[in-house]
Amino acid sequence: MTKWKYRRPRVAYLSGGGSGIGLGIALALLNEGTSVAIFDLLLADDVYQRLRQACTAPDQSVAWYPVDVTDPLAMDAVMAQAQTRQGSADLAFNCAGLMRNGVFTELSFETFTQVINVNLIGSRNFAASALKYLSSQGHLVFMASLAGIVGSYTQSAYAASKFGVVGLAEVLRAEQKLCGIDVSVVCPGEIQTPLLDYERQHGSPVTRSLNAVAGVLTVDQAVTAILRGIQRRQFMITPGFKARVIRALARKCTSLQRWIVDRNLAKSLRGNGAVLND
Template sequence: MDFDGKTVWITGASSGIGAALAREWAQRGASLVLSGRDEARLSQVADGLECETLVLPFDVRDEAAMREATEKATAWKEGGVDVFVANAGVSQRSLAVDTNMAVYREIIDIDLTAQIAATQALLPHMVGRGSGRFVFISSVAGKVGVPMRTAYCAAKHGLIGYADALRAELVMSGIDVHVVTPGSVATNVSRNALEADGSARGRSDKAIDEGIPADEAATAIIDAVALNQREIVVARGMEQAMAEARRTPDQLLDQVARMVENGYVEKMQRSDT
C-alpha cells in the first residue's frame, strides 16, 4: 500500500511508538490525525512533522469525547480516515497478589475497552466507504503471559482476540485488520507503568532502555502494514522467539475467513439455536 495522500489517525500519539509512527507516516506522504490526552505534547509532535496534521486531544476513556473526535477526524479530509491505529495504552509492574482491582479495571479500560469503543465508533465509516485499515498495537505480552503484567496481559490478549474476530467479520468488506506485537521498545512504557496501588512506577527497565529504537519499530510496523501482514512481530532475541512460537498461523486465519466467505454469519443469523 502506498500511503501518499492517505489519512492516518493515531491514538497515543504524543510519545513513544505513536509519535514514531507519526514521523514515519509523515515521511511517506500521509496526513496525520494525532490523539492523546496531552494537547501540548501532541502539538510538539505535530510541529515536527512536514505534513498536514490535525490534533484531536481526548481521554480514550471518555466515550463522548471520543465520538466527537471521530466525527472531526472523518470530516477532516475528503474520503475520511484511511488507517486507524489503536495505540493508546498503559503497562503494569506488580504481582497479582499485591495488585488492587482498581488497577486491573484501569488498565483493561484503557488498553482494551477504550480501544474497542474507538474502533466501534469508526467502523461504520470504514464499512460505508468500503476500505480502510485498523492497526492494533498489542504486545508480546498479548501472546505470552509475562510476570508482573497480569492486567496488561489480560488486556492485550483481549485486544488480539477482538482484532482477529473483527478481521474475520470484515473479510469481504475491503477493510484490513493488523495486529502488532512489539517486544521491548525504547519508550517510557515502563516508567509510566502502574504499580500495585495504581501509582506510576517512575523508573524504567534495562530491557526497555536497551530495546528497539522507537523509530526503527515504527518503520518495521508500517512496512508490514504496507505488505498487508495480518500479525506483525516487532521484537528481538527471546521476545521474538516467544512471539513467533505463539504466532497465529496464516492457515488458521484463512480458515476462519473462509467460514465467513462461505456464509457462516448468515447461517448464524438465521439460526434459532
C-alpha cells in the same frame, strides 16, 4: 518512500500520538505525505509544533483532538470532527496504552480495571468509531504486545488487556474482511518508550529479567518494522527477531515456551534473592 500494498494513506487516524510509538508512527506517516488526525488526552505544544513541521506536502494537515479513549461517546464525537475536517481515514491505528504492573495479589481492583479500560475497552471504542469513517480498502490496526501472547511475571492486568486486544483483532479480521477492511495487530516486545521508563522505575527486576529475553528495541527500530508490516497488510506484526521467535514458540510450541519461562523465572528469582516454589 515506502511502497504500500494498495496506496499510501491519504488520511490516518491515530490515538496515543503524543509520545512513544504513537508519535514515531505519526512522524513516519507525515513523512510519507499522509495527513494525520491525533486522538490523545494531552499533546505538548513542542510536540504539536514538531508534528506540524514534519508535513512534507502542501495539502497535508495534522490536527489534535483531545479525547479519552475510554469514553465511547467522546470518541464518536471527535472522529466525526476529524472526518469533517480532514476526511475519511485510509488507516486507523490505536496506539494509546497503559502499563501498570504488580503481583496479582497486590494489584488493586482500581489499577487492574484502569489498565483493562484503557488498553482493551479503549481499543474497542477506537475501533467502533473508526470503522464508521474508514474508506474503501481501509486498514484498522491495534497496538497489542508480546504480553498479549505470552504471560509474564507481574503483568496480570497488562497481559489480560493485551490478550483481549489480540482476540478482538482476530474476530474483526474475519468480520471486516467481508467489508473490504484489513485488520492488523502489533505485538512487540519491549520498546524504549516512556511506558518502559515507568516500568523500569516502578516494576519488578524479575519482570525486567524475563522480558529481556526478547530484547529491547529503540522507537525508530520499532516504527520502521511496524510501518513495514502495515504497508504489507500483515495481520500480526512483531518487530524484532527475538520477539518473533518467542511469538512463534508461544503459538506453536506452548509447552516448550512455558518450560522456558519457568526456567528463566526460577533463575531470575534466585538472582534477586527469592525462591520459586516447586
